[in-house]
Amino acid sequence: MSWLVIDAGNTAVKWAHSDAEGNRFIGTGVEYRLNLQPLADRLAAAWRLPRPTAAFACSVADDETMRAIERAVDEVAAIDVQWLRAQPHFAGRGPGYGLALINGYRDPLQLGADRWHAMIAACAKYPNESLVVATSGTATTVDCVRGEAGKAALFLGGVIAPGLELMVSSLARGTARLPLADGRIVAHPDNTEDAIATGTTNAQIGLIERVARSFSAELADEGRPPPRLLLSGGRARSLFAALGRHLLAERIVTAVSIEDNLVLRGVALRAHAEAAEAPRPAE
Structure with missing residues (x-):
C-alpha cells in the first residue's frame, strides 16, 4: 500500500x-x-x-x-x-504524534500551503526548538517558529520576496540595457554579469540573515536559546556556506542544515493526521 x-x-x-x-x-x-x-x-x-x-x-x-x-x-x-490547505493549528497523529503547531497568521487560511507543511515537517524533526525555515524557490520565504518544551510550537510570521531567478529575470525585463545574466559571485564584480549574480545572491543571503538575527535577538531578550536555521528549496546549497559562516560564528543560530523534501514530508505527516481523524467505516 x-x-x-x-x-x-x-x-x-x-x-x-x-x-x-x-x-x-x-x-x-x-x-x-x-x-x-x-x-x-x-x-x-x-x-x-x-x-x-x-x-x-x-x-x-x-x-x-x-x-x-x-x-x-x-x-x-x-x-x-x-x-490540503494551511490550518489554524496542527495536531500530529501516527508518525507525527505529539507534535502541535499553532498558525499565528492573522488569517490562517491565507498562509501558503507549502510554507505551512514545511513548518510541520521542520517542527517534527526538531521538536521544542525555535526555528527559522528559509525556502528558496520561485519565491524566497523565511518563516519563524518559536518552540518550547511542553508547549505547542507557534508560527509567528514570515517574509516573502522574489527568488533568485525572479530577481535576475526582472532586471532583464524591466531595464533597457541589463542582460539576463549568468555571472559569478565574486567579492568585487568588475562586469555586469558578475555584478547582477553577486548582487541578487547577496540580497537572498541578506534577507535570510536579517530575519535570523532579528528573531535571535528577540529570543535572547526572552531568555530563550537561539533558533536553528533550516534551508530548503533549489538554491539552499548555494546559500548554505555564506549563511553558516557568519551566523554560526556569531552564535546567532545553533545550527544550519539543508532539508530536502521538507514540504513533502509535511504533507505526509498531515496525511496521517487526516487519516487518523477520518471516521472508520461501520463493520
Whole structure:
C-alpha cells in the first residue's frame, strides 16, 4: 500500500510515494510545468507504480496545474486528490504524534500551503526548538517558529520576496540595457554579469540573515536559546556556506542544515493526521 504525496509549486510538481506507515519515501520525483508534453500525461506515467491507494497534495500552483494533477491521479488510481490547505493549528497523529503547531497568521487560511507543511515537517524533526525555515524557490520565504518544551510550537510570521531567478529575470525585463545574466559571485564584480549574480545572491543571503538575527535577538531578550536555521528549496546549497559562516560564528543560530523534501514530508505527516481523524467505516 502506498500513499502519493504531492507538492505543486510555481514551476514544478514534486512528489513522493510514502510507505503505508508514512515513515519513509520509497520513491520521489519532479516534473517541470514548462514542457511540450502535457503535464497530466507525464505525471500519470510517473505515478503508475506503485499504484497509490490515496493521494494528498498541497498547492500554490494555478488551477490548470491542479486539474492536471487530478486527471493523472484519476487515470492511474481512480481516486480523488485530497487537497490540503494551511490550518489554524496542527495536531500530529501516527508518525507525527505529539507534535502541535499553532498558525499565528492573522488569517490562517491565507498562509501558503507549502510554507505551512514545511513548518510541520521542520517542527517534527526538531521538536521544542525555535526555528527559522528559509525556502528558496520561485519565491524566497523565511518563516519563524518559536518552540518550547511542553508547549505547542507557534508560527509567528514570515517574509516573502522574489527568488533568485525572479530577481535576475526582472532586471532583464524591466531595464533597457541589463542582460539576463549568468555571472559569478565574486567579492568585487568588475562586469555586469558578475555584478547582477553577486548582487541578487547577496540580497537572498541578506534577507535570510536579517530575519535570523532579528528573531535571535528577540529570543535572547526572552531568555530563550537561539533558533536553528533550516534551508530548503533549489538554491539552499548555494546559500548554505555564506549563511553558516557568519551566523554560526556569531552564535546567532545553533545550527544550519539543508532539508530536502521538507514540504513533502509535511504533507505526509498531515496525511496521517487526516487519516487518523477520518471516521472508520461501520463493520
